[in-house]
Amino acid sequence: MRVAIFGGGYAGVNVARRLERSLSSDDELLVVDESGTHVVRHLLHRAIRRPEGLGDLTLTLDDLFDRATVREARVTDLDAETGVATLADGETIEYDVGAVCIGSEPAFYGLDGVAEHAITLHRPGDPQAVRTSFLDALADGGRTVIGGGGLTGVQVAGELAALAAERGGADRLDLRLLEQADAVPPGYDDRLQSAVQDALAGTGVTVETGVTITGASADRIQVAGGDPVEYDCLVWTGGIAGASALGDERPDVRATLRLGDRTFALGDAVRVIDADGRVVPATAQAATGQASVAAANLSTLLEHRRSGGGDFEPRLDRYRHDDAGWTISVGDEAVAKVGPKVLTGAAAAGVKTLVGAEYLSRIGAAREALKHVGDAIAEE
Ligand SMILES: Cc1cc2nc3c(=O)[nH]c(=O)nc-3n(C[C@H](O)[C@H](O)[C@H](O)COP(=O)(O)OP(=O)(O)OC[C@H]3O[C@@H](n4cnc5c(N)ncnc54)[C@H](O)[C@@H]3O)c2cc1C
Known part of the structure; x- marks a missing residue:
C-alpha cells in the first residue's frame, strides 16, 4: 500500500522518519515536496546576519531518509477523501493513506501594495x-x-x-x-x-x-x-495564510488531525484544535509534536484499510499541545520561557543553543551541518 506525505518541512520530515521505523517493508513511503529540501525555517532570520550559514539551513530531503522515496513536485490540488493529489504538471498521485504537511504562505490580508x-x-x-x-x-x-x-x-x-x-x-x-x-x-x-x-x-x-x-x-x-x-x-x-493547494485556507482539524477519509493534516497548513479544545500555535515546535500523533494514526488507518475496513472507525490518537516553552532571539540576546520561568541573558541563550542542535540531530542532519550551524547561527 502507498503512504504519501505531502511537504518535507518540520511536520512532513518528522512523520516520514517515524513511519520509516514502523511501516512494513511491503508498503511504499512517498514524500512529495516542491523544493526537494528541508528548510530549517525557524532559524531563517539568522541567515540575514550570517548568510554563510544559509546552506546549513537547507538540507536535501533524500539525505534525511533511509527508505522513503522523495519526489520533487508541487501539489496543486488534493482530494482528502478519495486520496488523490494533483501535481503542477497535471499528473495525479493516488495514495491509500496520506498526510498534508505543506506549511503556509505569508498573509497579506488583501492590503493594497x-x-x-x-x-x-x-x-x-x-x-x-x-x-x-x-x-x-x-x-x-x-x-x-x-x-x-x-x-x-x-x-x-x-x-x-x-x-x-x-x-x-x-x-x-x-x-x-x-x-x-x-x-x-x-x-x-x-x-x-x-x-x-x-x-x-x-x-x-x-x-x-x-x-x-x-x-x-x-x-x-x-x-x-x-x-x-x-x-x-x-x-x-x-x-501566515493557507497554501494554494488547500484553496488558500488553513482548514480546521481536530485532535486526531484527520482532514478526510484517507488523509491527516498537521503543521502550519492547518489550524489544529487540540484535545483540550485549544487552538494550537503555528510553530515548528507544535508541528514536530503533531508528527508523532499523525504517524501513529496513519499506521492505524493503514492497518484498518488493509484488513478491509469494516463498519467501525479505528481508534485514533489525539494531539494535546504541550507548550514546552519559548525561545526568541533578539540579535545576540535571547528570551526564553521555560515552564513558568522567563529567562534572559546567558541562561536564555543556553536554551536556544540546545533547541537548534537538538532539532538538527533529531532529524538526522549531517554532523557537518550541525558544526556549521553551531558556528554560523550563533546562539540558536
Ligand atoms: C523567521 C522565522 C522564525 C521562526 N521562529 C520560530 C521559533 O523560534 N520557534 C518555532 O517553533 N517556530 C518558529 N517559526 C515557525 C516555524 O518555522 C513554522 O511553524 C514551521 O516551519 C511549520 O512547519 P511545517 O512543516 O508545517 O511547514 P514548513 O516548515 O513550511 O514546511 C512545508 C514544506 O512543504 C513544502 N510545500 C509547500 N507547498 C507545497 C506544495 N504545494 N507541494 C509540495 N510541497 C509543498 C515546502 O517546500 C516545505 O518543505 C519561525 C518561522 C520563521 C519564518
Whole structure:
C-alpha cells in the first residue's frame, strides 16, 4: 500500500522518519515536496546576519531518509477523501493513506501594495533579499520598517539591529517595528512581552504598537488614522495564510488531525484544535509534536484499510499541545520561557543553543551541518 506525505518541512520530515521505523517493508513511503529540501525555517532570520550559514539551513530531503522515496513536485490540488493529489504538471498521485504537511504562505490580508513592495522571510532566498535591502537603506541613512511584531518580526528586528552594529552603523539606524496589537509579540504573556521589549530597548529598534498598516506604495506605508510612514526597506512579517493547494485556507482539524477519509493534516497548513479544545500555535515546535500523533494514526488507518475496513472507525490518537516553552532571539540576546520561568541573558541563550542542535540531530542532519550551524547561527 502507498503512504504519501505531502511537504518535507518540520511536520512532513518528522512523520516520514517515524513511519520509516514502523511501516512494513511491503508498503511504499512517498514524500512529495516542491523544493526537494528541508528548510530549517525557524532559524531563517539568522541567515540575514550570517548568510554563510544559509546552506546549513537547507538540507536535501533524500539525505534525511533511509527508505522513503522523495519526489520533487508541487501539489496543486488534493482530494482528502478519495486520496488523490494533483501535481503542477497535471499528473495525479493516488495514495491509500496520506498526510498534508505543506506549511503556509505569508498573509497579506488583501492590503493594497504590501505583497508587491515588501520582502517576506519565508523562503531560502529571502534572508539575502532582506540583508541587501537593509544594508542599502543603512548606507544611505534610510529607514527600515518591519510590519508585524510577532515572533518573526521581533527576531528579524534583532538581527537587523545587530547587523547595523557590526557594520558600525548603529548611530545611523532608523529601524521601526510596527505592530497592530498593543504589545510585542502579541498573544504572549506579559512577562515574556516585557522581557522582549527590554531586549529590544537597547538595540536601537523603535517599537510602535497600536499601528495598523493599511497599504504600501514604493516608498511609503499607509497606516490607519495616521500620516504615511516613509521607508527605504520594508519587511513584512504580518502572519501566515493557507497554501494554494488547500484553496488558500488553513482548514480546521481536530485532535486526531484527520482532514478526510484517507488523509491527516498537521503543521502550519492547518489550524489544529487540540484535545483540550485549544487552538494550537503555528510553530515548528507544535508541528514536530503533531508528527508523532499523525504517524501513529496513519499506521492505524493503514492497518484498518488493509484488513478491509469494516463498519467501525479505528481508534485514533489525539494531539494535546504541550507548550514546552519559548525561545526568541533578539540579535545576540535571547528570551526564553521555560515552564513558568522567563529567562534572559546567558541562561536564555543556553536554551536556544540546545533547541537548534537538538532539532538538527533529531532529524538526522549531517554532523557537518550541525558544526556549521553551531558556528554560523550563533546562539540558536
Ligand atoms: C523567521 C522565522 C522564525 C521562526 N521562529 C520560530 C521559533 O523560534 N520557534 C518555532 O517553533 N517556530 C518558529 N517559526 C515557525 C516555524 O518555522 C513554522 O511553524 C514551521 O516551519 C511549520 O512547519 P511545517 O512543516 O508545517 O511547514 P514548513 O516548515 O513550511 O514546511 C512545508 C514544506 O512543504 C513544502 N510545500 C509547500 N507547498 C507545497 C506544495 N504545494 N507541494 C509540495 N510541497 C509543498 C515546502 O517546500 C516545505 O518543505 C519561525 C518561522 C520563521 C519564518
